[in-house]
Amino acid sequence: METATFPDPAYSDPVAEPDPSAEESDPKGPVAAAPPVRPREAFRRFWPWVRQDRLWLPAAILLLLTGAFGEVVSVWLFKDLIDQVLVPHRFSAFWAPAGTMAATAVVSALLIFAGNYTITWVAERFILRLRTSVVAHLHGLPPDTLDRRQRGDVVARLTGDIAAIEQLVATGVVEAGSAVLSLLLFGAAAFYLSWQLALAALAVAPVFWLSGRYFGNRILIREREARRRGGAVTAVLEESLRNAAIAGTCNQERREVAKVHRTGRALLESELSIARYAGLYPPVLNVLEVLGGLTVVGIGAVELDRGVLSLGGLLAFAAFMAQLFEPAQRISELLPVAGAAGAAGERVLELLDTPSPVVERPHAHGTGPVAGRVSCEDVRVGYPGQDGRPVLENLSFDIGPGTILAVMGPSGCGKSTLAKLLVRFLDPDSGTVRLDQHDLRDLKLASLRQAVTLLPQQAPLFHATIRDNIAYGRPSASLDEVVQAAKDADAHEFITALNEGYRTEIGRDGFQLSGGQTQRIAIARAFLRATPVLILDEPTTGLDEQSAANVIAPLRRLMAGRTTILITHDQKLARTADAVLMLGAAGKPGLPGSVQPVS
Numbered sequence: 001m002e003t004a005t006f007p008d009p010a011y012s013d014p015v016a017e018p019d020p021s022a023e024e025s026d027p028k029g030p031v032a033a034a035p036p037v038r039p040r041e042a043f044r045r046f047w048p049w050v051r052q053d054r055l056w057l058p059a060a061i062l063l064l065l066t067g068a069f070g071e072v073v074s075v076w077l078f079k080d081l082i083d084q085v086l087v088p089h090r091f092s093a094f095w096a097p098a099g100t101m102a103a104t105a106v107v108s109a110l111l112i113f114a115g116n117y118t119i120t121w122v123a124e125r126f127i128l129r130l131r132t133s134v135v136a137h138l139h140g141l142p143p144d145t146l147d148r149r150q151r152g153d154v155v156a157r158l159t160g161d162i163a164a165i166e167q168l169v170a171t172g173v174v175e176a177g178s179a180v181l182s183l184l185l186f187g188a189a190a191f192y193l194s195w196q197l198a199l200a201a202l203a204v205a206p207v208f209w210l211s212g213r214y215f216g217n218r219i220l221i222r223e224r225e226a227r228r229r230g231g232a233v234t235a236v237l238e239e240s241l242r243n244a245a246i247a248g249t250c251n252q253e254r255r256e257v258a259k260v261h262r263t264g265r266a267l268l269e270s271e272l273s274i275a276r277y278a279g280l281y282p283p284v285l286n287v288l289e290v291l292g293g294l295t296v297v298g299i300g301a302v303e304l305d306r307g308v309l310s311l312g313g314l315l316a317f318a319a320f321m322a323q324l325f326e327p328a329q330r331i332s333e334l335l336p337v338a339g340a341a342g343a344a345g346e347r348v349l350e351l352l353d354t355p356s357p358v359v360e361r362p363h364a365h366g367t368g369p370v371a372g373r374v375s376c377e378d379v380r381v382g383y384p385g386q387d388g389r390p391v392l393e394n395l396s397f398d399i400g401p402g403t404i405l406a407v408m409g410p411s412g413c414g415k416s417t418l419a420k421l422l423v424r425f426l427d428p429d430s431g432t433v434r435l436d437q438h439d440l441r442d443l444k445l446a447s448l449r450q451a452v453t454l455l456p457q458q459a460p461l462f463h464a465t466i467r468d469n470i471a472y473g474r475p476s477a478s479l480d481e482v483v484q485a486a487k488d489a490d491a492h493e494f495i496t497a498l499n500e501g502y503r504t505e506i507g508r509d510g511f512q513l514s515g516g517q518t519q520r521i522a523i524a525r526a527f528l529r530a531t532p533v534l535i536l537d538e539p540t541t542g543l544d545e546q547s548a549a550n551v552i553a554p555l556r557r558l559m560a561g562r563t564t565i566l567i568t569h570d571q572k573l574a575r576t577a578d579a580v581l582m583l584g585a586a587g588k589p590g591l592p593g594s595v596q597p598v599s
C-alpha cells in the first residue's frame with residue numbers, strides 16, 4: 001500500500017514542479033480578477049471613510065514639513081559654519097551655530113515623529129471603518145450571494161487588501177503631499193542659493209517623470225495579478241483545511257498539498273515579477289540622481305572658479321540636492337505601494353459593489369403582532385444562470401396560524417428554496433409570499449426575521465460557550481431563560497454533564513458535540529427566540545435513528561402552537577404535521593402538488 005510522507009521533500013524546493021496528477025482544470029486558480037478601476041475613481045470611492053479625519057491629513061503634512069524645514073535650517077547653519085568658522089579658522093564662533101543646529105535637530109525629530117504618528121492614527125482608523133462597512137455590507141447579502149465567493153479570498157480582501165488601500169487614501173496622501181512640498185521647499189532654497197545650478201539639477205526632472213510612468217504602469221498590472229493570486233492562496237488554504245477530514249479519508253492529502261503548493265508558486269512568480277520592476281526602479285533613480293549631481297558639481301566648480309559661489313555655498317547646494325533627492329526617493333518608493341493599493345482597492349470595491357438580490361423597499365414597514373398565517377400565491381422562482389428555468393412554479397398554499405406543514409419531495413425539487421423564500425433570502429420572480437396579510441417584500445427585513453426562525457440542516461454553532469450559543473437568538477436572555485430553553489430542548493442533561501456545564505466552550509461547527517447534541521443546542525436557541533413562525537430544514541438529516549428519535553420530542557414541543565414549515569424526508573417526523581405539501585409530486589421536480597391533510 002502506498003503511504004504519503006509528510007513533509008513531502010518535493011515541496012521543500014519552492015519552484016519544484018507540483019504533482020501533475022493534481023493539476024486543476026482552471027490554471028488561473030479559484031479566484032477571478034476584479035474589474036479594473038482607475039486610481040482617481042478608487043480614491044473618490046474610498047474617500048468617505050477618511051473624510052471624518054480629513055483635517056488630520058494637512059496637520060500631518062504640516063508637522064512633517066515643519067520637521068523638514070528644520071533640516072533646511074540645519075543645512076543653512078552648516079553653510080555658516082563652513083564660511084564663518086572653518087574657512088576663516090574662527091573657532092570661538094563655533095558654539096552658537098552648533099547649539100542652534102543641535103536644538104533644531106531635536107525639534108525636527110519630534111515634529112517628524114508627531115507627523116508620522118498622526119498618519120498612522122488616520123490610516124488605522126480608516127482601515128477599521130472601511131473593514132466594518134464592508135463586513136456590514138456582506139452581512140446584508142443573502143447567504144447564496146456570499147457563498148458564490150471563495151471564503152478565503154473574501155478574508156484576504158478584508159485583511160490584506162483593505163490594509164493596502166490606506167496607502168492610497170491616507171498614508172499615500174500625506175507622504176506624497178509632504179514629499180512634494182519638501183521638494184518645493186528644498187527646490188526654492190536651491191534656487192535662492194544659485195538659480196543656474198538649480199536649473200541644471202532640474203534638467204533630469206522629465207526623465208524622473210517618464211521613468212515613474214513606465215515603472216508605475218507595469219507595477220500596477222503585476223500587483224493586480226499578485227493580489228488575485230494572493231486571494232487564491234488563502235481561498236485554497238481555507239478550503240483545504242476545512243476539508244482536511246475528507247482529504248484524509250479519501251487519501252487525497254498529496255493532492256491538497258499540491259493545490260496549496262501550486263497556488264503558492266503562482267503567487268511567488270507574481271511577487272518576483274513585481275520585485276523585478278519595484279526593485280529596478282530605485283537603482284534607476286539613483287543613476288539619474290548621480291547624473292544630476294555630477295552636472296551640478298561640474299557647473300558648481302566653474303561657478304566657484306569664477307568666484308560667483310563660495311565653497312560653503314557650493315557644499316550647502318550639494319546638501320540641498322541630497323535633501324531634494326530624499327523626497328524624490330520617497331515618491332519613487334510610493335509607486336509600488338500605490339500600485340498595490342490600487343489593485344487591492346479594485347478587489348475591495350468589487351465586494352462593496354456586490355448587489356443584494358433582496359432589497360428592502362423604502363417604505364417597508366414592520367409586521368406588527370404576528371398571527372402566523374403563511375401563504376404563497378402562484379409563486380415562480382429560479383436561480384440566475386439556469387436559462388430562466390424555474391425551480392418552483394405555480395406554487396400556491398395557505399396555512400393558518402399554528403399549522404404544521406410538512407414539505408416533502410425528491411432531492412433538488414426546491415424544498416430549501418421554499419425556505420429561502422420564507423425568510424427572504426430570495427424573492428420570487430413572480431407571485432407573492434405572505435406573512436399574515438403582508439407581502440414579504442413590503443416588510444422590513446429585520447421585522448420579518450424577528451417573526452421567523454430558520455433552523456437549517458446543519459445548525460451552525462459559534463466558537464463560544466454553550467450559554468452564548470443558545471442565547472445567540474436573544475442575547476439579552478438571562479441564564480434561567482437559557483437553562484429553561486435547554487430543558488425544553490432536552491439538552492440540559494448532557495450540558496450539565498460536561499465539566500464546565502453552560503460555560504463549556506465549543507469549537508466551530510459544534511466540535512466536541514455529537515450531531516444530535518448540536519441539533520438540540522440549535523433547538524434550544526429556537527425555543528429562546530420563540531417566534532410565531534418556524535422553518536425546519538431537514539432537522540433530523542444526518543442523525544442516526546437514536547439521535548433522530550431524541551430530537552423529535554423537543555421538536556414537537558417547539559412546533560406546538562407555532563406555524564411550522566417542516567422540510568423533511570423523514571416519514572416519522574412528517575406524521576407530526578397537520579398537512580403535507582409534496583413538491584415535484586407529478587414526477588417533475590419543481591411542480592408542486594396541493595396541500596393534503598396528513599392521514
Ligand SMILES: Nc1ncnc2c1ncn2[C@@H]1O[C@H](COP(=O)(O)OP(=O)(O)OP(=O)(O)O)[C@@H](O)[C@H]1O
Nearest residue numbers: 144383384391409410411412413414415416417418
Ligand atoms: N444558490 C443556488 N444557485 C443556483 N442553483 C441553486 C442554488 N440553490 C439551489 N439551486 C438549485 O435549485 C434546485 C433546488 O434546490 P433545493 O436546495 O431547493 O432543493 P431541495 O429540494 O432542498 O434538495 P435536497 O432535498 O437535496 O436538500 C436544485 O436543482 C439546485 O441545484
